[in-house]
Amino acid sequence: MNEAFPPLRPIADFPRRVTCFAPHPDDEVLGCGGALALHARRGDRVRIVVLSDGGGGLEGEAREALVAEREIESRAAAAALGIDGEVEFWRLYDGALAYTEELRELLAKELVADAPELIYAPSPLELHADHRAVARSLGSALEVLPTCRVHLYGVNRQVPATVLVDTTSVQDAKRTALGCFTSQSSVVDLAQRAEAFDRSYTVNVDDAGVACAEGFVVRKGVEVGTFASASEFLRQTLAEDAAAGEMRATAVISTWNKKDDVRENLRGLRSQLRPFHDIVVVDNASTDGTPDMIRAEFPEVRLIVMPNSAYGACETFNVGFASSRTELTAILDDDVVLPPDWLLKTTSRLDQEPATTAIVSTKILEPGMPESYKNSEALNTERYMSTFRGCASLARTQALREAGGYDERLFIYGNERDLTCRLLNLGYRVLQYPEAHANHKTPFGIKMGKRSLFYHARNAWLGMIKYAPLPDLLRAPVLVVKKVLLRSGDTETSGEITDATGTIGIQRAIKETPGAWFVLLRAGLSVLYNVPYCLKRREPVTAEDFELPIE
Secondary structure (H helix, E strand, C coil), X not given: CCCCCCCECCHHHCCCEEEEEECCCCHHHHHHHHHHXXXXXXXXXXXXXXXXXXXXXXXXXXXXXXXHHHHHHHHHHHHHCCCCCCEXXXXXXXXXXXXXXXXXXXXXXXXXXXXXXXXXXXXXXXXXXXHHHHHHHHHHHHHHCCCCEEEEECCCCCCCCCEEEECHHHHHHHHHHHCCCCCCCCHHXXXXXXXXXXXXXXXXXXXXXXXXXXXXXXXXXXXXXXXXXXXXXXXXXXXXXXXXXXXXXXXXXXXXXXXXXXXXXXXXXXXXXXXCCEEEEEECCCCCCHHHHHHHHCCCCEEXXXXXXXXXXXXXXXXXXXXXCCCEEEEEECCEECCCCHHHHHHHHHHHCCCCEEEEEEEEEXXXXXXXXXXXXXXXXXXXXXXCCCCEEEEEHHHHHHHCCCCHHHCCCCHHHHHHHHHHHCCCEEEEEEEEEEEECCCCCCCCCHHHHHHHHHHHHHHHHHHCCHHHHHHHHHHHHHHHHCCCHHHHHCCCCCCCHHHCCHHHHHHHCCCHHHHHHHHHHHHHHHHHHHHHCCCCCCCCCCCCCCC
């Protein structure tokens, strides 16, 4: 068992007069539904106070209708947990809770009137501002009830638990309760995220019979009140994480007009067994409602909206990299979906590597990927490589900053190999780690179209001019003809070509792209124009991992 986590505590060890504070309808089930069900089963007095109205971004009659519906759902969920009648709604404005004297007084008045012996409340480490406001306000209000025990729960991110509660026996009740929130478009995601959290705690439990557990930070009321702010609590917890050797990760996504894909991506991030500490989405001025969707459905996300859509993927990713405040940064395309164990596996693997391993590149599964390629030895062997898959890789943030991030002159495509060359020159390495995989919705091989053909062709040459040793650079034209233009499709689909994914299907792209040879001519002229730029930055790579992008 991980000694950083305590043994399971039976519900019999806890007081019997219980109050749960929920910032929004459904938080009480997500954060501590299993524990509340256990209290109810024991016959304890359980009271739920829902602070906000759950109205989301709606106004007028639509908001009133949603608020009424969410109250009905919360009562039904409480009944599913075995709690009878003790649900109160304060109907404060959803999204506008703040650490104020008014909120502190409301909470203090409730504590005096109800006199609970045990409180369940959101952790100050939560990503949602409403949750943090409730945590801090409650911490101050607890001065009126200093002996009360407090269990702090997590909804948007897991807490660094100091106590675990076995909820296996009531997991079906919790799942049923979550299913009551049918007004939420992400009701399935609610259950998946809660189950991912609950199951992830069990890796710290020796008992194989424990399938689900809820984790809480346990504080006395006075101790909670001593924190001046959520950030102070956060600093202490992160210091404890660092002392325990835990590496925190920020997910960085660049997107443009892929609202539905981004939604599915973010749901996958929420369901990680090891949660991301932070999520940053850089939106390139989408016109399909992506920013509004993120604000409404994923308030924990740090959203950066570019002033217009003229920025390239290299620049928007660099904006995201610069925003990362953690030791690790996950580089993710907007149309990937990560399985729940992706971050757990990649951080664990990177933790076993020396500090000179800058990036762990995971296996990518794409529509149309031939089985021969998917099952090839080269793709399924752990090895160091000369590039990485930029749609789903985990990097050391400091290494990204030392290397300068992506070269924004490239705009899009070829940027991963270009960055890897600079990492290799700095003494870093990139590890292919096929035990972790990601599902990428973009079809296998080079993307069809004039823009893709132009940037793939141009950027491959820019990279070689900057980083290829002179002998390799001199033989590159012959290799382009022999190993790319005249390469058979069987060679590509067999898995022999694994690292140079930007060249897979190049023959078909030339054949199917209108005016393809004119596009290639333009690319060649752009290469000539950029020769001074490349020569100024030329630094041939001598590291053993280096390969030309056409090999």
